[in-house]
Amino acid sequence: MAAGVLMEVLRPGAGLLNFLPLKKSERPVIPRKTIYRLSIYLRCLARLHENGIGTVSSEALAKAAGVKSTQLRKDLAYFGTFGTRGLGYDVTELFKKISEELGTSRLQPVILVGVGNLGLALLSYRGFEKEGFEIIAAFDAEPRRKRDKEIKQPIHGMEALPEFVEAHGVKMAIVTVPVAVVQEVTNLLVHSGITGILNFAPIVLDVPEDVMVNNVNLAIELENLSYFIRE
Amino acid sequence: MAAGVLMEVLRPGAGLLNFLPLKKSERPVIPRKTIYRLSIYLRCLARLHENGIGTVSSEALAKAAGVKSTQLRKDLAYFGTFGTRGLGYDVTELFKKISEELGTSRLQPVILVGVGNLGLALLSYRGFEKEGFEIIAAFDAEPRRKRDKEIKQPIHGMEALPEFVEAHGVKMAIVTVPVAVVQEVTNLLVHSGITGILNFAPIVLDVPEDVMVNNVNLAIELENLSYFIRE
């Protein structure tokens, strides 16, 4: 599998489509786009593995991921050299290395805020767990309201959020609340200790420097498509 | 060469972070990232307008959009000059100009394929219509299956798709089918005349050059967040 998209990250003050967050780790600084592609490579490698393929060339893997082979090799070069010249890469080993680099080895707990249409769908979306994330709880201003659908996660009121986040050491939140309240909700999240936000509201969130926001804006994706397909 | 089977062939440029489709219109070639940002500016302008603000400086608008003011001005420069020096931009006028440039003035019909969890949520998602898109119909392999939720759009069987697309002149499709069938569905869509696809499956689709695919991959978004927020 693979295929990433591009909803780029917006940090207030830096801009759309910009670069690395300031984070000055000792590790080599890896460009954001490379990180994105590493996720894609990971999914392609998973498919190769499922099909019993043990070795792959940069050419073949790049093709599956939709990039040039030189780019793939450059991307890998940021954090090591794993290939065998004349042969290619060991699928399992490369998977493990990229996985380590991305830090996706462990299961990450995530909360979701805003149990409306979209939130409800995401709560039962299978795609997350398979990739190492688990939405462990949901929060909503009206937790008791009847939903169209049964979900396995509990829905709490907003007032329970700070304590829950601290108690469970949650660092990431998916935010699917209406645009009118999203900044307020964000403030609460940040205050509670959340440092990564996946935001579905069509607005640029104001957050401190050490908090990262990834925006997913479906209307913009459509608009973008519509621009490029017209004559 | 046992690998051939799952290597998705894709057109150069498909996938993540790619560039302009080859489309060489007479119009100035505007970078993809700029187009993305234009959509954001548009939404900021709409909010300014709602708040009764008639004039805005590049500085202020850029701040709302999360970019630098020079970038905003450069973006606009690709297709005209609309500001008044010493004063700024007329909100209504700039909105209109960007809207024209993006071609979002008219309402675009869209179909959705794959009425599962996510598809169902998107069908009742309010965010689209407000931005000029209308999902006019849905298609699914099991159109009669009972859904958890009432929606206003009709759900047709896959066999009805080609005729419908032609009859209604639909150009864009949102694809929320399982990864196992997404390529097959894509082939049908392309064959039916669809040229813009918003794909939620975690795989790189194989499409002809004149078809554009935007991928939305939520697991990758989360993975990306998780990478950048760790210490």
Place this chain on the structure above:
DNA sequence: AAATGTGAAGTTGTTCACAGCT
């Protein structure tokens, strides 16, 4: 012979600095 790894070249995108209007 086949395929990786990488410096160098090339391309694209962003920011600066300031000229030029209003």
Place this chain on the structure above:
DNA sequence: AGCTGTGAACAACTTCACATTT
């Protein structure tokens, strides 16, 4: 005085070309 518009400088990213290894 304030703010836009833009060439030039800069930075990031991609691709090329090829030396290197198996």
